[in-house]
Amino acid sequence: MVSELFIENRSLPTISKSTKKTDNDGLSAIKCLCGEIILLVPNVEVMSKAIETHVAKHMQEVKDPKEAEAIAEHIRDDLIIQVLEKASKN
Numbered sequence: 151m152v153s154e155l156f157i158e159n160r161s162l163p164t165i166s167k168s169t170k171k172t173d174n175d176g177l178s179a180i181k182c183l184c185g186e187i188i189l190l191v192p193n194v195e196v197m198s199k200a201i202e203t204h205v206a207k208h209m210q211e212v213k214d215p216k217e218a219e220a221i222a223e224h225i226r227d228d229l230i231i232q233v234l235e236k237a238s239k240n
Contacts, residue, residue, distance in 0.1 A: 180232035201229045
């Protein structure tokens with residue numbers, strides 16, 4: 151598991167994670183580089199909103215707008231790639 155992401159020698163801010171245990175057996179999900187799990191839904195608009203909501207959490211942790219956008223783009227791309235890979239397997 152990747153716990154840190156380096157973009158231009160900067161580490162990805164950590165988002166506090168819930169300590170609540172969940173059982174995701176049998177559910178399709180994608181996993182952010184920070185470790186947070188996002189359940190897949192069949193509606194593209196809703197899935198896009200879930201990704202953007204998560205990306206926004208990362209952006210709030212970074213003060214520099216250019217750095218925040220670079221991190222957001224990287225996380226967004228990674229999550230979208232995971233969605234497309236899972237969709238292509240079905």
